Amino acid sequence: MRKITSFILCIWLLMVPFQSLAKTSEEDEPVTLKRAEIEQYELSYTGGTFVDNTKLNGLMDMIEKKVYKEPQNAYLDDNGQIVEGKPGETIDRNKFDLLFRKAFYNKKIAHMKVPKRPIYPRVDKAMMTEISKKELGSYTTSFRKSNVERSHNIELAAEAINNHVLFPGETFSFNEVVGERTEEKGYERAPVIVRGELTEDIGGGICQVSSTLFNAVDLKGVKIVERYAHSRRVPYVPPGRDATVSWWGPDFVFKNLYNEPILIRALVRDGNMIVKIMSSETAEYFTGDD
Structure with missing residues (x-):
């Protein structure tokens, strides 16, 4: 009975990708990929030798939609005072690619934290001042x-x-x-x-x-x-x-x-x-x- 339950659980993990990408109540909670999710991106019929780049790019696109935060430009309030802008953030695709391949080929890595990079506002306080x-x-x-x-x-x-x-x-x-x-x-x-x-x-x-x-x-x-x-x-x-x-x-x-x-x-x-x-x-x- 335990073997059947474990088998069903494994199948469920493989059929529901990206489940660990959901954020918790904390807005800045790290987003991670679990081992079962990482292993889904092998190129078919290669026995885990190569990463499927098409699927990997699709994964990054999906993660980007989940973690993206739009930057906020500096602006003038109704009294003419400058309100400072705030940076946003998105996935760091280059770093993600390197970390993912490292985790893919190293079976000892149980999970991988999704790297992010800041997106700076187009209009900052200095520009708004000018x-x-x-x-x-x-x-x-x-x-x-x-x-x-x-x-x-x-x-x-x-x-x-x-x-x-x-x-x-x-x-x-x-x-x-x-x-x-x-x-x-x-x-x-x-x-x-x-x-x-x-x-x-x-x-x-x-x-x-x-x-x-x-x-x-x-x-x-x-x-x-x-x-x-x-x-x-x-x-x-x-x-x-x-x-x-x-x-x-x-x-x-x-x-x-x-x-x-x-x-x-x-x-x-x-x-x-x-x-x-x-x-x-x-x-x-x-x-x-x-």
């Missing part, structure tokens, strides 16, 4: 706070673009940065303009955010790549100064032609939608290929 010194442009529009749903949508979209850093030569897409406007993300039904008619839809009001942004970034060092006007006049900007956006339709896209990164500050205060474009003191228009 690119928040000089205001390149700004624009403010107003809205009625009494329209609660529309005001809420404006706040959500403004929060999505706030503290976004665009490096030299990079392109900003409003739809990509803000993402799809859905009820799951908190967006509500509010007035929108569709084919010249005023109606209601999820995310109504965010065009005021994109239009305010357009007027703020309409600078010599910024190339407007894609912009569309509404099919009828909107009240929050002068005629011809709007930028309509829709998830399945128009987008607002621009490119940074400055020699330094630019920082988008988007704030909602007392019925005002405020966008400021910041950069370092040395920011100037780059006359190279745009």
